[in-house]
Amino acid sequence: MSNNGNRMSGNKGEWSELYAFMKLLSQGRVYAANEKVEKIDEVYYPILKIMREETRGEVIDYVIDNDMVHLEIQSNRILSVSRTELEENANLLLKEIASHSGSFEVEEVAKFANGIKVTKIKAPAADTTDISMQIEDIHTNFIRNVGFSIKSEVGNAPTLLNAGLTTNFIYKVTGITSEQAEEINAIDTRTKIKDRMAKIAEYGGSVKYYGMNHDGFKRNLIMVDSSMPEIIGNMLLYFYSEDVKDCDKLVEMLGERDPLGYGDAMMYTYKFKKFLCSCALGMKPAKRGMVWMRQMEDISL
Numbered sequence: 001m002s003n004n005g006n007r008m009s010g011n012k013g014e015w016s017e018l019y020a021f022m023k024l025l026s027q028g029r030v031y032a033a034n035e036k037v038e039k040i041d042e043v044y045y046p047i048l049k050i051m052r053e054e055t056r057g058e059v060i061d062y063v064i065d066n067d068m069v070h071l072e073i074q075s076n077r078i079l080s081v082s083r084t085e086l087e088e089n090a091n092l093l094l095k096e097i098a099s100h101s102g103s104f105e106v107e108e109v110a111k112f113a114n115g116i117k118v119t120k121i122k123a124p125a126a127d128t129t130d131i132s133m134q135i136e137d138i139h140t141n142f143i144r145n146v147g148f149s150i151k152s153e154v155g156n157a158p159t160l161l162n163a164g165l166t167t168n169f170i171y172k173v174t175g176i177t178s179e180q181a182e183e184i185n186a187i188d189t190r191t192k193i194k195d196r197m198a199k200i201a202e203y204g205g206s207v208k209y210y211g212m213n214h215d216g217f218k219r220n221l222i223m224v225d226s227s228m229p230e231i232i233g234n235m236l237l238y239f240y241s242e243d244v245k246d247c248d249k250l251v252e253m254l255g256e257r258d259p260l261g262y263g264d265a266m267m268y269t270y271k272f273k274k275f276l277c278s279c280a281l282g283m284k285p286a287k288r289g290m291v292w293m294r295q296m297e298d299i300s301l
Contacts, residue, residue: 016152026087160279168213209233
């Protein structure tokens with residue numbers, strides 16, 4: 001991603017963050033959604049302002065006031081823009097995102113964005129969130145600051161949590177000989193994990209969750225729920241050993257097999273939804289989870 005004066009370049013995901021910023025300011029509400037990610041019109045939180053920090057130490061508040069949005073720095077108004085203009089540019093940007101691939105520029109939107117003090121598609125974040133806003137609970141009039149991670153479905157399907165060295169899980173294999181273990185470890189096919197699991201089963205061995213490779217990710221999972229490392233570890237085991245890719249099915253298998261002995265299948269469903277919520281609110285494997293945990297306490301999704 002690069003920026004040079006009025007020129008702004010980025011991929012679909014990066015441009016989608018700017019789209020979400022302008023769209024939210026134009027509509028003035030953040031809506032809830034159902035399990036199909038369909039907007040629920042009657043469930044929403046009014047947005048009072050969106051806070052953006054492009055330059056470290058300088059926060060610009062985009063304050064929604066009827067049909068206008070006022071830009072303020074330390075409560076001092078520097079300029080205003082109509083919500084209609086924001087909506088028009090957001091709609092234009094959405095069309096451009098849908099029609100491009102790779103990295104691209106949108107000159108007209110970039111010019112408008114620069115005019116409202118946005119010079120970077122993606123503002124640097126001090127925590128794990130992509131956008132921070134102040135919202136109001138219409139039922140209690142309680143005002144709170146919340147942050148969200150932005151995931152775009154305009155291009156390829158987004159991931160809530162990216163796999164890497166920090167997300168490795170450790171398993172203990174029993175019931176096989178040293179010679180069989182060497183043979184299994186030598187398997188280097190394109191689907192070597194699944195093929196190794198199949199070979200272990202063929203030899204009558206068993207695989208059980210043992211632990212996690214990264215203490216930071218383990219800590220974050222435990223903050224969500226003390227049993228979350230073992231829950232995710234068993235889901236991965238089912239994924240690789242039985243070629244089950246659907247999360248609903250994996251959670252259903254947890255309920256049927258009850259590896260933690262809850263005696264209630266809904267326990268696994270509830271806990272996994274908490275995990276997904278944490279990911280959506282910005283949990284990253286290697287970063288200490290404090291901001292997104294506070295957001296989970298503050299807001300029900």
